[in-house]
Amino acid sequence: MEACLLGRSVLVLLGLLAGTVHGVAQADESAAFTPAQLSHVRSLGPWPPAWTADPTNRVSGDPRAVELGRRLFRDPRMSPVGYIACVTCHQPDRAFTDRRARAHGLADLPRNTPALANLRQQRWYGWDGASDSLWLASVRPMLDPREFDGNPTSITRIYERDPELAACYAAVFGTEPVRDAQETIVNTGKALAAFQETMVTGRTAFDRYRDALLRNDASAMAAYPAPARRGLRLFVGPAGCVACHRGPNLSDGQFHAVLDPAAARFGDDDGRLGGADRLRANPMNLLGRFNDDATRANAQAVERLVVRDDMRDRFRTPSLRNVGVTAPYMHDGRHDRLVDALDHGASAVGTTLGAAARDDLLAFLVTLTDEHGERRPWSTEPLARCP
Ligand code: HEC
Ligand code: HEC
Structure with a gap:
């Protein structure tokens, strides 16, 4: 009886408070x-x-590059073992992540797979910012022994064996994919970046x-x-x-x-301590020859980057x-x-x-979840004609 009365007076009080706030x-x-x-x-x-194009990536915003990136993103031939693709960890029906605590490719990684979204809004990529461009963050998994364990030659080989993909690459970049393996793996990262730039939450x-x-x-x-x-x-x-x-x-x-x-x-x-260190040493950072921005404005951040112990x-x-x-x-x-x-x-x-x-x-x-939530839009149709 007492408890009930108390309950009622609390309810009345809450009602009054709610009324006031309302x-x-x-x-x-x-x-x-x-x-x-x-x-x-x-x-x-x-x-x-x-929308703003990424000045460091000359194919940013190019519909054919977006389409090339869409194809590559789910292509298991990207890994020499032939069964790991970007979608293995970045799954469209799981918000482009994998619901796992730590990622697993060929081996375990020590980190959680980030949901890929709104990437043009970032300046540094990866939990530790070991990449200073979206295309470098897209090249990284191709080379990481725990992810694809690939190399420039293993990427070039995909185009050698698939004339249609090679023709799409040539249409996007204006060069043949077999000319310079290092350039080909970076361009592959740039096409993947162009695609990922389209993943914007609603x-x-x-x-x-x-x-x-x-x-x-x-x-x-x-x-x-x-x-x-x-x-x-x-x-x-x-x-x-x-x-x-x-x-x-x-x-x-x-x-x-x-x-x-x-x-x-x-x-x-x-x-960040290790991430900054690796970024400084990486020849594919924005100070290197693959930055398409002639002004080099975006390279200043990495140029000024000083690795300090408080980054730990x-x-x-x-x-x-x-x-x-x-x-x-x-x-x-x-x-x-x-x-x-x-x-x-x-x-x-x-x-x-x-x-x-x-x-x-x-x-x-x-209330920060958009209408698609975990199941992200994924087109099974080509997004553009390529070539
Ligand atoms: C001093 C900066 C800072 C403040 C203040 C801060 N956060 Fe964070 N937040 C971070 C960082 C950094 C991480 C990632 C930490 C890590 O993984 O080591 C994070 C992670 C998160 C995550 C996990 C997201 C994910 O995808 O893993 C949530 C949720 C979050 N913060 C919410 C909040 C809320 C709510 C508040 C206020 C109560 C808050 N944060 C205040 C810096 C901050
Ligand atoms: C084995 C699982 C796995 C695979 C395969 C994988 N990723 Fe990731 N991805 C991760 C993890 C884990 C991170 C966080 C890395 C870090 O912080 O060092 C990440 C980070 C990223 C980031 C940075 C995101 C941000 O918010 O900064 C991008 C971009 C990305 N991946 C794109 C790709 C692309 C493109 C592919 C295919 C070429 C790919 N990933 C393949 C697990 C994976």
């Missing part, structure tokens, strides 16, 4: 955000971003709310669930997430040490778009559930999250 929301939603928070919300869009409930908030459209705002609004307020406010998960892609593209390295799931991984244990901030469908989480896949992947943020700003805050953040994060 009233404020209807009067002027933007008043619930401080000006600084409101400008953070604004900076999480607009979405989708305007608009979400959050994007509709953000736009409605900015134009003060109360009826459009009402469609956004109250817990998600509270989560967004935490995200751009006291929980401090927006310090790193910022910009339209909810990633600053930079490297931070936010996890306890002692809890690493698959042994030592020094993150840093990993690139992941985008949070579609994060609700890309488990497991973190560079070593240490968390299976999204709710367990939130604590690093609060500790970065010196707070802890209570259960209610956690639920609200979760409610916000799932």
Whole structure:
């Protein structure tokens, strides 16, 4: 009896509180955000971003290169063993990742396979930024002994044995694929990059709310669930997430040490330290002969890159778009559930999250999922005529 009464009064109280918050929301939603928070919300869009070609890749945006990349992405002949392709790990019906904690090709890798999306929004690629272009990040798996274990000659051989693919390559690049094996593997990476640039996530409930908030459209705002609004307020406010998960892609593209390295799931991984070191030494970085941008503007970042010990244990901030469908989480896949992947943020700003805050953040994060979710669009038809 007592418990029941108590329950009822709590309900009444909750109802009153909800009424108050709702009233404020209807009067002027933007008043619930401080000006600084409101400008953070604004900076999480607009979405989708305007398309810009990658100046370091001369076939970026070329429809025939996109089509060549689409074919190569799922082609198991890319690996000398003949059964591993990019789609082995980046699967279209699993948000272009693989639902595994760590990737497995010919052997285990120590890292989680990132969902491939919105890649034009990044500046460095891989968890450790060991690539400074999307095409270099696409060449890397061809050479890695744990992935394809290929080499320039094994890639050239695919074109030698497939005249139609070779003709498509020649149409895209204006040279024969057998002329210079090193150039051929880089161009293959560039076609793959052109294809992957088309993998952009769609608009979400959050994007509709953000736009409605900015134009003060109360009826459009009402469609956004109250817990998600509270989560967004935490995200751009006291929980401090927006310090790193910022910009339209909810990633600053930079490297931070936010996890306890002692809890690493698959042994030592020094993150950005090793990544920066490998990038500096890589002849295919943007300082090398394969950068198609004559101005070399994009090469300044790698030119100025100084490998310092404080880069140890840093990993690139992941985008949070579609994060609700890309488990497991973190560079070593240490968390299976999204709710367990939130604590690093609060500790970065010196707070802890209570259960209610956690639920609200979760409610916000799932509104970042687009209409396709985990099952990404994948055309089985050619995207363009090639050759
Ligand atoms: C064995 C599984 C596996 C295969 C096969 C594979 N990848 Fe990956 N991919 C990964 C893993 C793991 C990472 C993270 C690498 C790192 O941080 O060092 C990654 C990272 C990437 C990235 C960087 C993404 C980002 O957000 O920075 C790109 C781009 C990429 N892969 C494209 C490809 C392409 C193109 C192919 C085929 C040529 C391919 N991958 C084949 C597992 C795989
Ligand atoms: C200091 C920068 C920083 C702050 C602040 C921060 N994050 Fe992160 N976040 C990262 C980095 C870096 C990673 C990847 C860490 C790793 O794998 O080593 C990450 C990973 C994540 C992931 C896992 C994503 C995936 O695909 O694996 C989620 C979810 C996430 N953050 C949400 C949040 C939320 C919510 C907040 C606020 C409570 C927050 N983050 C605050 C930098 C930050």
